[in-house]
C-alpha cells in the first residue's frame with residue numbers, strides 16, 4: 001500500500017512549476033538512491049538545474065510541505081512508508097563541479113563526490129584532503145555530517161559554506177558559524193548546502209598519493225565496502241568504539257530478516273538480500289538494546305533515518321532510549 005502520493009502533491013503546486021528547469025519526479029524510488037538499496041518512495045523528487053532553479057522552487061513551495069535534502073545516500077536509511085513531501089537531490093550538472101579558486105583553495109559543489117576533491121588536491125600538490133578518498137559520500141553530506149576518517153575531518157578544511165534556506169534565501173557561513181562537533185553541525189536542519197570552499201596546505205604529491213593508497217588499502221581490509229551498507233551505523237560514544245561495544249554484546253553477524261551487522265566490521269549494517277527499511281531499523285534497535293543491557297551505554301544512530309513507517313511495521317526505539 002502506497003503511503004505517499006506524488007502526483008497529487010505535484011498537481012497541488014500549480015502552474016508555477018512550469019518555469020523550473022530541473023526535474024520533478026513523483027513517487028521516486030529511494031532504493032535507487034541509497035547505498036542500502038532499501039526503503040520506500042520519495043513523494044516528489046526535485047533535481048534542481050542550478051542554484052537559481054532551487055531558489056525559484058523553494059519560493060513557490062508552500063511552507064507546510066515537508067522538505068528533505070539527500071546527497072548520494074551513503075548514510076541514509078529510508079523507512080518503507082516513504083518520505084512525505086519533497087526530496088531535493090542536487091544535479092551533478094549544477095552542483096557537481098570541483099575547481100581551484102586560489103592558492104591551496106578548492107571550491108566544490110555539494111553533490112561533488114568526496115573522492116574528487118581528494119583527487120584534485122593531489123593533482124595540485126595540496127595536502128589535507130586524503131581522508132576524503134575513502135568516504136563514499138558527497139560534499140553536501142560531508143558538510144552536514146562533518147564527515148571524517150583517518151584523522152581528518154571536514155571541519156578542519158572547510159572555510160566557507162554556501163546554502164539556501166527553506167524560504168529560498170541564500171546564506172554564506174564561516175567554519176565557526178557551522179558549529180561543528182563529532183559528526184554534527186549546529187546550523188539549521190532546513191538548510192540545503194550548495195557549495196563550499198576548502199583550504200589545504202602545500203604538500204608533495206608522492207606523499208599525498210601514499211596517504212591515499214593507505215586509506216584505500218585500510219578500507220578494503222576492514223570495511224564491507226562492496227556490500228549494500230550505510231557506513232557506520234552508530235556514533236562512537238565518548239571514550240568508546242561503537243564496534244567494540246557491539247562485538248562485546250555479541251552482535252557481530254546478528255541478523256534480522258535481510259539485514260545483518262557485518263561480520264567484517266560489526267558497526268556496519270548490511271543488506272544481505274532484500275532487506276526492508278523495517279529489517280534494518282529493527283536490527284539497529286536490537287543492537288542498541290543489547291549494548292545497553294551489556295555495557296549500560298546508549299548508542300546513538302549515526303545513520304540518518306528518514307520518512308515514515310508502513311502501518312503495522314513501526315519500529316519503537318529500544319527500551320533504554322530517552323529522547324529520539
Ligand SMILES: Cc1cc2nc3c(=O)[nH]c(=O)nc-3n(C[C@H](O)[C@H](O)[C@H](O)COP(=O)(O)OP(=O)(O)OC[C@H]3O[C@@H](n4cnc5c(N)ncnc54)[C@H](O)[C@@H]3O)c2cc1C
Pocket residue numbers: 035068069070071072073074075076090110111134135136137138139140141142143144145146147148149191192193194223224225229230231232304
Ligand atoms: C562504505 C562506507 C564507508 C563510510 N565511511 C565513512 C567514514 O569513514 N567517515 C564518515 O564520516 N562517513 C563515512 N560513511 C558515511 C557517509 O559516506 C558520510 O556520512 C557522507 O558524508 C554522507 O554523504 P552523502 O552524500 O551520502 O549524504 P546522504 O547519506 O545522502 O545524507 C546524509 C545527511 O546529509 C544531509 N545532506 C546531504 N546533502 C546535503 C546538502 N546538499 N545540504 C544539506 N544537507 C545535506 C542529508 O539530509 C542527511 O541528513 C561511509 C559510508 C559507507 C557506505
